[in-house]
Amino acid sequence: xxxxxxxxxxxxxxxxxxxxxxxxxxxxxxxxxxxxxxxxxxxxxxxxxxxxxxxxxxxxxxxxxxxxxxxxxxxxxxxxxxxxxxxxxxxxxxxxxxxxxxxxxxxxxxxxxxxxxxxxxxxxxxxxxxxxxxxxxxxxxxxxxxxxxxxxxxxxxxxxxxxxxxxxxxxxxxxxxxxxxxxxxxxxxxxxxxxxxxxxxxxxxxxxxxxxxxxxxxxxxxxxxxxxxxxxxxxxxxxxxxxxxxxxxxxxxxxxxxxxxxxxxxxxxxxxxxxxxxxxxxxxxxxxxxxxxxxxxxxxxxxxxxxxxxxxxxxxxxxxxxxxxxxxxxxxxxxxxxxxxxxxxxxxxxxxxxxxxxxxxxxxxxxxxxxxxxxxxxxxxxxxxxxxxxxxxxxxxxxxxxxxxxxxxxxxxxxxxxxxxxxxxxxxxxxxxxxxxxxxxxxxxxxxxxxxxxxxxxxxxxxxxxxxxxxxxxxxxxxxxxxxxxxxxxxxxxxxxxxxxxxxxxxxxxxxxxxxxxxxx
Numbered sequence: 309x310x311x312x313x314x315x316x317x318x319x320x321x322x323x324x325x326x327x328x329x330x331x332x333x334x335x336x337x338x339x340x341x342x343x344x345x346x347x348x349x350x351x352x353x354x355x356x357x358x359x360x361x362x363x364x365x366x367x368x369x370x371x372x373x374x375x376x377x378x379x380x381x382x383x384x385x386x387x388x389x390x391x392x393x394x395x396x397x398x399x400x401x402x403x404x405x406x407x408x409x410x411x412x413x414x415x416x417x418x419x420x421x422x423x424x425x426x427x428x429x430x431x432x433x434x435x436x437x438x439x440x441x442x443x444x445x446x447x448x449x450x451x452x453x454x455x456x457x458x459x460x461x462x463x464x465x466x467x468x469x470x471x472x473x474x475x476x477x478x479x480x481x482x483x484x485x486x487x488x489x490x491x492x493x494x495x496x497x498x499x500x501x502x503x504x505x506x507x508x509x510x511x512x513x514x515x516x517x518x519x520x521x522x523x524x525x526x527x528x529x530x531x532x533x534x535x536x537x538x539x540x541x542x543x544x545x546x547x548x549x550x551x552x553x554x555x556x557x558x559x560x561x562x563x564x565x566x567x568x569x570x571x572x573x574x575x576x577x578x579x580x581x582x583x584x585x586x587x588x589x590x591x592x593x594x595x596x597x598x599x600x601x602x603x604x605x606x607x608x609x610x611x612x613x614x615x616x617x618x619x620x621x622x623x624x625x626x627x628x629x630x631x632x633x634x635x636x637x638x639x640x641x642x643x644x645x646x647x648x649x650x651x652x653x654x655x656x657x658x659x660x661x662x663x664x665x666x667x668x669x670x671x672x673x674x675x676x677x678x679x680x681x682x683x684x685x686x687x688x689x690x691x692x693x694x695x696x697x698x699x700x701x702x703x704x705x706x707x708x709x710x711x712x713x714x715x716x717x718x719x720x721x722x723x724x725x726x727x728x729x730x731x732x733x734x735x736x737x738x739x740x741x742x743x744x745x746x747x748x749x750x751x752x753x754x755x756x757x758x759x760x761x762x763x764x765x766x767x768x769x770x771x772x773x774x775x776x777x778x779x780x781x782x783x784x785x786x787x788x789x790x791x792x793x794x795x796x797x798x799x800x801x802x803x804x805x806x807x808x809x810x811x812x813x814x815x816x817x818x819x820x821x822x823x824x825x826x827x828x829x
Contacts, residue, residue, distance in 0.1 A: 347546060349480040349513040352455040360456045363445065444493040447473035451504075454490070455482045468493040469502035469530060478508035480516040480550075483525045490515070491528040497562060503531040512545030512570035518553030518577045526559040527551065534568035541599070541622055545570025552577035552584040552631045564593040571646070572625035573597045576634060578652065578682045584631035591638045598624025598645035600670040623672060626664075629654045630682060637661045643669040647676035648697075653683030653725075655690055662695045666702035666741060672814055674707040675733075677752070678715040680725055687728030687755070694732045699741030703769065703818045706745050707735050707762075711752030713794055714813045719751065724794065726753040730760065735787075735826065737766035743785065744769045744816035746826060749798070750791035756799045761828030762787040772817030780811040787826035789813070803827035 445454065445467060454475070457467050463485040469475065469492050481490065481504065492502040506514050514532050517525045527549065534548040548568035551558050552575070565573040573594050576587045599622040626644035629636055630652035636659045641648040648664040648671060651657065664674045674697035677687060697707040711725055712718055735746040746762035749755065767785035771777045783789045783805050790800065791810035800806075 348518070349511070349516055349546065349550075352459075352479060352482045353452055354459050355452055355456040357460055360453060360460060363443075363457060364461065444468045444470035445475075446470045447475055449475050451475075451477040451479050451481050455484070458482065458484045458488055458490075461485075461488070463487050465489075466491065469504075471496055471500045471502065474503045474505055474533075476505055476507045477514055478511060480511075480513040483517045483519055483522055485519075486521055486523045486525070488522075489526040489528060490530065491526070492530050495529045495562070497529070501529050501531045501562075501564065503533055505533040506535040506539070506548070506569065509539070510542065512542045512568065513548060513550055515549045515551070517551040517558060518555070518579070520554060522553065522555045522558065524557040524559070525551070525555070526561070527563055528559065529562045531564040532566070534566060534570075534573065536567040536569045536598075539569060542569040547572040547575035547625075547628065549574045550577060551575070552579060552587060554579040554583045556584070556586045557588075558586075558631075559588045560590070560592060561588065562591045566593075566595055566597065568597055568624055570624070571598075572628040572650075573644070574626070575628045576631040576654075578630035578632075582630075582632065582682055585633045587629075587631040587634040589627060589629070589634065589636045589639065592627075592640075594626040594639060594641045594644070595648075596643035596645075596669055597626050597641075598622060598669075600645045625650050628652065629657060629659070632656050632683070634658075635660075639663070641665070643667055643671075643702075645669050645671060647673040649674070650676040650679065651687070651690060651692070652679045652681065653686050653690070655683055655686050655688045657690050659690075659692045660694050663698065664695065665698040665700045666704050667700045668702065670703045670705075670818070672705050673709045673715075674704055676715075677708065677710040677725065677728060677730075677755075678712055680712055680723055685723070685725040687725060690728045692728070692730045692733065696734045696736065697746075698736045698738070699743055699765065700736075701739035701741045703741065704743050705769070705814055705816050706748045707743055707765075708733065708747045708760075709814065710747070710749040710755055711791075711794065713751030713791060713811055714748050717811055719794065719811075724751050724753050727755065729756045730758075731756070732759045732829075733761070735760070735762040735765040735828075737764065737824075740821075742766040742768045742821045745783075745785060745789050745813060746787045746828075748789050748810065748813045749795050750810040750813065751794045752798075753795065754797040755795070757788075757804075758799065758801045759829040760788075760801060762826030763828045765826045766821050767823040767826060768819050768821035769816040770819035772815050774812070774817075775815035776811060780809050782810065782813055782816065783808060785816070785822060787828065801829060 454467055458465055464487045466489040471492055504514050515527060532548055547570055549565055551560060578584050623645035625646045626641035626648045628650045632654050633656040634654055639662045641664045649659060675692055708730055712723055743765055746765055769785050771782060786805060788804040790804050790806045792806045
């Protein structure tokens, strides 16, 4: 069943035609709330094992064999391709190590024996496992080298980068097995964290962990430079950090991620049949991310880039969450330009204790709950609570938008999003910053909104040329608005304006501040 915004089919048809004629709008009219298209980065090329052997160690445990043995150049004297690694490599290494331990030089005839002989000689060992040295990887490394360490190291491998180094990448670093970690040695904060930097001309992704069999992969305490500021935007670029997929329990913690060339700085991918679950995205410093358009069609960056440097559509997310049952907590997102935190349904997730701030770049949405895909509109069990959204010198169109009608024009009942809780969030304005709206809801059913506070926020802006003012004039900029016709079943705190149809509230453009305080709990 399709419920029309007006009672006139002809009027609505003209409305849709007018929208579709404008290709600069920040949504897809035919599919207004779809998960962005996704393609994995190119598969890495792995180095021969001998090229990374000095960064690997062998752990031997049995009787007096408790020390760590560093693999020498003689241990694997000939290059082995990835196809030759596996059982053959492990067998050869075991025999060589046994020979070195006993002080003998084993003849080639011994090394050529079959697996039964190797197992017979291996009774002294209870385990054979490649791991990484406790020493760190320095700035001479690259993506191929680090990906190779993960490839040969296997499950449980930790790669530690040296403090303060910058490592140039021409392709993404790939994790390759469960329980792997990439971090800076000592797990420092701030500038001591190692930096991995995008340098490839057609590269947008720096870290890729959405592999098969990648449960509990962790990315910790590093900096990830996307290089949009030097290399420019890639129109078809994927996210700077791509994690999640068909996995559970992955972690992104204490990571600085900024200037992505693609559509997002961090993406938690939903995986096959939405199987991703239990990600933790915590304590990260995200942004700047994307560019606010300079033209009057949408908005310009106040005080800079006022001559049309950036066209509409160059915006980018900070954190894009499509992994159910996840935690997004304690992050600071600065100068994202699309959605600072975009929740793609992600049922059962908690988004709490984050700070979103617009300092030098204007922002479309603070914490977005507008996307129907990939969970068919469901925000069941998703809680957005106790976050701070701060217009700290710049314009934020909507602090927390809920429903596809805030972001688009699809008014079909089956296209509505539903459920979720928005509670205890704070909206602030300083240094001349302001909001269009703190919370705006249209096309979203059965949501609970309570205890949010916009008393210290300022409000302003005008309808831009993207708005449909003659048909659907938007409410004056203010704290809380909702469309009474497309938000049934919800529980709403006091202070909501709910007298008119609301379509495409995101079309608001910058303008004078008309109110320097709002309402709230």
